[in-house]
Amino acid sequence: MPRETAEYPGVSYVMPVLNEVEHIEAAILSLTGQDYPGECEIVLALGPSVDGTNRVIEEMAKADPRIRSIENELGSTPGGLNAAIRASHFPIVVRVDAHSVLPPNYTRIAVETLLRTGADNVGGIMKAEGVTPFERAVAHAYGSKAGLGGTPHHVGGKEGPAETAYLGTFQRHRLLEVGLFDEGIKRGQDWELNRRLRATGGTVWFTPDLEVVYRPRSSLVKLIRQFVATGIWRGELARRFPSENGLRYFVPPLAVIGVVLGLVLGTIGAIAGTWLVFAYLVPALYALFVVVATIPVLGSEGIRAALWHLVALPCIHFGWGAGFVLGYFKLSRNITAHTGR
Known part of the structure; x- marks a missing residue:
């Protein structure tokens, strides 16, 4: 029998x-299959699913008493x-994320x-793996x-202190000390929580x-929705905490603005027969970048x-970048609905 030591x-x-x-x-089975010698419990906060998710969980909980569910009132x-x-x-x-599968030694x-x-929080690499050609591309x-952008939790790197971490294994008392996750932040709440842990003398490792x-999103529509929403909230966080958001967060929105302006000005230049036609070089260079990045795939x-x-x-790029612009300049109802602003 596992026991706490x-x-x-x-x-x-x-x-x-x-x-x-x-x-x-698959996500839950990866938890019940851990080789950890100590005690464990699996607490699932269930939103109002309409696809049969809760029925699957109910059956799994009957077979394993470590699994229990509670209501996620906020959703x-x-x-x-x-x-x-x-x-x-x-x-x-x-x-744990419902799209994640933990290896047995995690x-x-x-x-x-x-x-x-x-440390207060330890995290590792988010290794995206797909099944279909679309998922493998993503x-x-x-x-x-x-x-x-090549951050360590996506591409790897040396062990050590970090700005944030994927998922996270936390000291529970520290979570309570800093006030848990900010429920007014729909996306990027992990980064913001880690910011508070570091600001109060803690370490994210x-x-x-x-x-x-x-497991990536399974369709293009779901992927675009995911990155627009993520970009909106990253823009909001960049506006709230300007000194703690590096230049790399501004690269996608600047690229979006540059490509769009290049297309608009280039078209004006082509119609008017002026030098503005050279603005097409910006979207052309971006297209070349995408092609070169695709060669390894x-x-x-x-x-x-x-x-x-x-x-x-x-x-x-464009979903995240456009979302960032909307979030940074408070142009999205997504933020207004969740912050009351």
């Missing part, structure tokens, strides 16, 4: 769940995380690293510098020894994934 303290897995019938069983990711954390009992909290390595470093974009399989994933990459990569 100083070396292996009890662990609470917390996961907000909403309409994840495609992924939820949002931070609201669900906070509800699950408040309902948890153990001193270590492991955040918890053991995370807790050992947390205790060894004295997964490649996730894990490349051309796609999401990255280790490449932790690698989590992440052709070699590793095949022609169908490469063709999807030519579409998915600009959708990621």
